[in-house]
Amino acid sequence: MNNPLGPGTPIAQPYGFVHPPGPPPHHHKTSGLAIAALVLGLTGCLALPLLPAMIVGVIALTQTGPGKRPGRGLAIGGLAAAGFWAVGWVALLGNTMDDLRHDTAGPQSAGCATPSPGHADACTLKPGECFEQPKVKGTFDSVELTSCGNAHSTEAIGAFAAADGPWPGAEQLRAEAVVQCLRIMAKNVDRPRLEAAGVYADLSYLAPGRESWEHGVRTVFCTIYSPDAQLTASVLTSGADLAIPTG
Structure with missing residues (x-):
């Protein structure tokens, strides 16, 4: 990897x-x-x-x-x-x-809006779900869910709650994500199987943007991301911890 x-x-x-x-x-x-x-x-x-x-x-x-x-x-x-x-x-x-790094745009109000059918946003995404991530870097409202058995670009491998408080800034949030997502990857990802398949994939994360943060969204999703959508099966180990927060 x-x-x-x-x-x-x-x-x-x-x-x-x-x-x-x-x-x-x-x-x-x-x-x-x-x-x-x-x-x-x-x-x-x-x-x-x-x-x-x-x-x-x-x-x-x-x-x-x-x-x-x-x-x-x-x-x-x-x-x-x-x-x-x-x-x-x-x-x-x-x-x-x-x-x-990609920011998921969370709710535009204090409550979470229901995303379009077949999609998930910062409030509804769950660890273990596979999806197509927009190619563009930056902020997007939702992601399109797909079966982990089909070719896809991304899988959520776990999540953590960022430290509460005022908006920390993108760099501080990134620093926290590096530590937490490394921990979650070591716990949940079947790296030997992924490497044996010869898949090009990276550790990444989806985090709330500033507006979402100010509406109370604190969940950061750690993901395995394949830019060329080479993932054709789940990257998780058997018995992976899919709770939020993970571990």
Whole structure:
């Protein structure tokens, strides 16, 4: 596919003459969190482990180093690997989603109007539905639904509710969509099957425009988009989470 998320161990007090004599201190074992950070960081190509790798890596740094548990190098390695994969994902999907961003125009009033038969809009579209997306980039009122078994350009793979508040602007909404849609894609899309079919498709999303936002629309749909309408079956895994919000 082109395109194309525990508390630290208390620090032992230094041995000194004020402490009563006792047996020699035990050597600490390598930090398990440091090992976990390295493993998660190295698997960052899958997207989902990136955030846990960074969190675990930072915690591992606090409990490793001189006078602490061994494993600081592993923690640093895990953070470095996670950072490498994060940059790669952002570079790849950041460009893709910027090129393919489309805004769905939501209701023109506080209530959702019923779209034309066979069409869906920002209020009625559901994850798992396939449709033909207009070729033009920008804002459109609705999309034409189609059977996932027929050739089509787009499938909604999941959705999330954007953070509430005043209109965030297209760039901030895009940044939130990159993170959320990566997570949903890793959870719901059968990537090996899609790649085996040789289909050219990208991760994209449909988001409310400013007017829709001001009327209360907050749902953002993550989609798999094939510009040449090469999709001929659903891209979802068996048992995909189609709830709104997804996951």
